[in-house]
Amino acid sequence: MGANRIKKGERGEVTKYITRNKAIKRLQLSLHDFRRLCILKGIYPREPKHRKRVQKGNSEYKTQYYLKDIQFLSHEPLISKFRAQRAHLKKIRSALGKQDKHQYKKLRKTKPTYKIxxxxxxxxxxxxxxxxxxxxxxxxxxxxxxxxxxxxxxxxxxxxxxxxxxxxxxxxxxxxxxxxxxxxxxxxxxxxxxxxxxxxxxxxxxxxxxxxxxxxxxxxxxxxxxxxxxxxxxxxxxxxxxxxxxxxxxxxxEEQDIQEAEAEDRSESExxxxxxxxxxxCLNLNLQKSKEEEDEGETLDMHLLEESVQNVKMALEEEEKLNKFKNLFQNLKFFLGRETNMESLTFVIRSFGGQVSWDESVAEGSLYSESDETITHQIVDRPNVERKYLSRYYVQPQWVYDCINARMFLPVQDYFPGVTLPPHLSPFDIITDLYVPPEKEKLEAMKRGEIPVHAFPQEESSDEESDDEILGGDEEAEEDVPEEESENAEEEKEPEEEIDPEKKKILKEMEVKPGIHVRPKDTTWKDEQDHYRLSVSMIPRKKKRIYRKLKRQENKQFCKAENLRLKRLSIEKEKAKKAENVKKNKANQEKKLLKERTKQKAQ
Structure with a gap:
C-alpha cells in the first residue's frame, strides 16, 4: 500500500501550472524569444487560485503558465526559425571578431526571416x-x-x-x-x-x-x-x-496609377x-471601386415580416434616423485653417458626408480656395480672423465634434472665435443615471424641442429682464394709486376690523379646531429592510463574493457621482463669488469716477 501512495505535488492543481524558467528550459529558448513567441501566439501568464499549493508551500511570487499552453507552444514551427536567427547572430559576431568584412556583408544579406x-x-x-x-x-x-x-x-x-x-x-x-x-x-x-x-x-x-x-x-x-x-x-x-x-x-x-504600376521596377527597396x-x-479624395454597385431598392429582412407591424415601424424609424445621422454634414462645405488638426477634422467631416478643403500651400488635396463663396463653415482656432466673409460661419473645431455627439446642429454662436466654449461632454458616460450635468440636461431638452436650437443665449437674460420690468411696473402702479382710492379702500376695511370684544369671545368659543388624528406607525421601511436581509442571507456562500463585489462597484459609482456633484457645487460657488467681486469692483470704479467728476465741476 505504501509503494502505491501518491506523493505531494503529483496530483491536483499543481500539475496544471509550470513556472516561466521551467518553460524556457523545456522549449530551449532565450527569455527574449520566449516572450516573442508567447506574444505572437497569444499566451499569457495565469494567476492560480491557491498560489501556495501550486508552488508546494513556497509563498514567493513566480510567474506561472498553464502546462497545456507550453505543450501547445512546443509544436510551433517558429521555434526553429528563432533558433536559426540565434545561430546566425553568432556567426555575425564571430565574423566581426575575425574582422572578415566579406563574410560579414554576406551574412547580413542572408538573414533568416519568418512569416506569421x-x-x-x-x-x-x-x-x-x-x-x-x-x-x-x-x-x-x-x-x-x-x-x-x-x-x-x-x-x-x-x-x-x-x-x-x-x-x-x-x-x-x-x-x-x-x-x-x-x-x-x-x-x-x-x-x-x-x-x-x-x-x-x-x-x-x-x-x-x-x-x-x-x-x-x-x-x-x-x-x-x-x-x-x-x-x-x-x-x-x-x-x-x-x-x-x-x-x-x-x-x-485611374490611368496614371495603371501607368505607374506598369513602369515599377522590381528592384525597389522595401x-x-x-x-x-x-x-x-490627405483623406480628401474618393477611392476607386473595382465594381459598380447596382442600385437596389429597400428590402426588409424575412424575420422582420414575421414580427408585429409596430416592431417593423420602429425598425424603419431607427434606420431613417441612422441614415440622417450618417449624412449630417451633407451639402455643407468646410474650409480648415492651417492651425487646426486637419487630419482629424477631414476624417470626421467626410465620414458624415461633408466636403473639406484647405490652403494649397499647407498640404496636397485642396479642392477649393478660401475665396469660394459656396463655403458654409470655416473652422478657425484663433481669436481673431483677418479677412471675413459674410456668406459663411466662423466656428471653433469643437463645434464639429459636439454636433456629431449630439446628432444635431448646435447653436453656432456658442462656438464663435474667441468665445469661451461650452463644456465638451463625453459620449462614453458610464455614470449617466447617477449624475447628469446641467449641460447634458439642456442638450436633451434641445433634442426634445423644449429649447429652440437657434436661440441666442442672450435672449434668456432679456426675458428675465422683461419679467423684472413687468413686476417692477406693477409695483410702481400700486405705488402710484391716487390717495382718494387708497382712503376709500381703508374705509372699506375698517368696519371688518371694528368688532365688539364680547362678540370676539363668543366667536372664539364657537371655533371648531381640527382633531388630531393618530396614525399608526409606518412599518413598510422596516419590513423592506428585513426582507432585504433575509434575501441576502439566502444567497449561497459561493455567490456571496460576487454579490459583495457588485455592491462595492455600485457604492464606488455612487461615491464618484456624489464627488462630481460636490465638485460642481464648489465650482458654481466660486463662479458666483467671482461675479460678485466683479460687480463690486465695477460699482466702486463708477463711484470713484462720479466723485472725480463732481470735484472737477466744483473746481
Whole structure:
C-alpha cells in the first residue's frame, strides 16, 4: 500500500501550472524569444487560485503558465526559425571578431526571416473575431505611426503603421461607420460600427511624443509586429466588402496609377513599397471601386415580416434616423485653417458626408480656395480672423465634434472665435443615471424641442429682464394709486376690523379646531429592510463574493457621482463669488469716477 501512495505535488492543481524558467528550459529558448513567441501566439501568464499549493508551500511570487499552453507552444514551427536567427547572430559576431568584412556583408544579406500569417488565422478563426479584437491593434498602430525612428524601431515599421491607419480611415469614410468622437488629454477617441461590431480606438494628438524610459518599447514592438500582419488582412477584407481596390487607388487618377504600376521596377527597396502617397494620406479624395454597385431598392429582412407591424415601424424609424445621422454634414462645405488638426477634422467631416478643403500651400488635396463663396463653415482656432466673409460661419473645431455627439446642429454662436466654449461632454458616460450635468440636461431638452436650437443665449437674460420690468411696473402702479382710492379702500376695511370684544369671545368659543388624528406607525421601511436581509442571507456562500463585489462597484459609482456633484457645487460657488467681486469692483470704479467728476465741476 505504501509503494502505491501518491506523493505531494503529483496530483491536483499543481500539475496544471509550470513556472516561466521551467518553460524556457523545456522549449530551449532565450527569455527574449520566449516572450516573442508567447506574444505572437497569444499566451499569457495565469494567476492560480491557491498560489501556495501550486508552488508546494513556497509563498514567493513566480510567474506561472498553464502546462497545456507550453505543450501547445512546443509544436510551433517558429521555434526553429528563432533558433536559426540565434545561430546566425553568432556567426555575425564571430565574423566581426575575425574582422572578415566579406563574410560579414554576406551574412547580413542572408538573414533568416519568418512569416506569421498562419498565426492570424489560428487566433481568429472568423472575421468577426478579428473585428472584436481590433481596439488594441488600431490604438497601437496609430501611436507607432507618430513615433520617431529609434534604434529598436525601424522606419519600415513606422511607415507600415502609417499606411494601415490611413487605409482604415478611408474605409470608415467610405462606409460612413463613425458614430462617436471625443477629445481628451490622451488624444482623440473614435468609435465606429463595423459589420455590427463596435470598434473604439485612440489617435494621438498631432505632435511627436517625447522619448520616455518608463515604457518598454521592445515589448510593444513585438505586439505591433503581429498587429501589422493582422491589420493587413482586416483592411483587405473590409475593402473587398465595399468593392474597393486594395491597395487603395484614387478614383480621379485611374490611368496614371495603371501607368505607374506598369513602369515599377522590381528592384525597389522595401521602404519605397511601404510608402503611401500624400494624395491618399490627405483623406480628401474618393477611392476607386473595382465594381459598380447596382442600385437596389429597400428590402426588409424575412424575420422582420414575421414580427408585429409596430416592431417593423420602429425598425424603419431607427434606420431613417441612422441614415440622417450618417449624412449630417451633407451639402455643407468646410474650409480648415492651417492651425487646426486637419487630419482629424477631414476624417470626421467626410465620414458624415461633408466636403473639406484647405490652403494649397499647407498640404496636397485642396479642392477649393478660401475665396469660394459656396463655403458654409470655416473652422478657425484663433481669436481673431483677418479677412471675413459674410456668406459663411466662423466656428471653433469643437463645434464639429459636439454636433456629431449630439446628432444635431448646435447653436453656432456658442462656438464663435474667441468665445469661451461650452463644456465638451463625453459620449462614453458610464455614470449617466447617477449624475447628469446641467449641460447634458439642456442638450436633451434641445433634442426634445423644449429649447429652440437657434436661440441666442442672450435672449434668456432679456426675458428675465422683461419679467423684472413687468413686476417692477406693477409695483410702481400700486405705488402710484391716487390717495382718494387708497382712503376709500381703508374705509372699506375698517368696519371688518371694528368688532365688539364680547362678540370676539363668543366667536372664539364657537371655533371648531381640527382633531388630531393618530396614525399608526409606518412599518413598510422596516419590513423592506428585513426582507432585504433575509434575501441576502439566502444567497449561497459561493455567490456571496460576487454579490459583495457588485455592491462595492455600485457604492464606488455612487461615491464618484456624489464627488462630481460636490465638485460642481464648489465650482458654481466660486463662479458666483467671482461675479460678485466683479460687480463690486465695477460699482466702486463708477463711484470713484462720479466723485472725480463732481470735484472737477466744483473746481
Amino acid at each position: 500569417d498562419h498565426l492570424v488565422r489560428e487566433r481568429y478563426p472568423t472575421f468577426v473575431d478579428a473585428l472584436r479584437d481590433l481596439d488594441d491593434p488600431l490604438t497601437l498602430c496609430f501611436l507607432f505611426a507618430r513615433l520617431n525612428k529609434k534604434r529598436f524601431l525601424t522606419e519600415v515599421m513606422i511607415m507600415y503603421c502609417r499606411r494601415l491607419t490611413v487605409e482604415f480611415m478611408h474605409y470608415v469614410i467610405a462606409a460612413k461607420a463613425l458614430r462617436k468622437v471625443f477629445i481628451s488629454i490622451k488624444g482623440y477617441y473614435y468609435q465606429a460600427e463595423i459589420m455590427g461590431q463596435t470598434v473604439t480606438w485612440i489617435a494621438p494628438h498631432p505632435f511627436r511624443p517625447e522619448n520616455t524610459t518608463e515604457v518598454d518599447f521592445n515589448i510593444m514592438k513585438l505586439f505591433t509586429e503581429f498587429y501589422i500582419c493582422m491589420m493587413g488582412f482586416v483592411n483587405y477584407r473590409l475593402y473587398q466588402s465595399l468593392n474597393l481596390f486594395y491597395p487603395p487607388r484614387l478614383a480621379a487618377d 521602404l519605397e513599397r511601404v510608402l503611401i502617397s500624400e494624395r491618399i494620406a
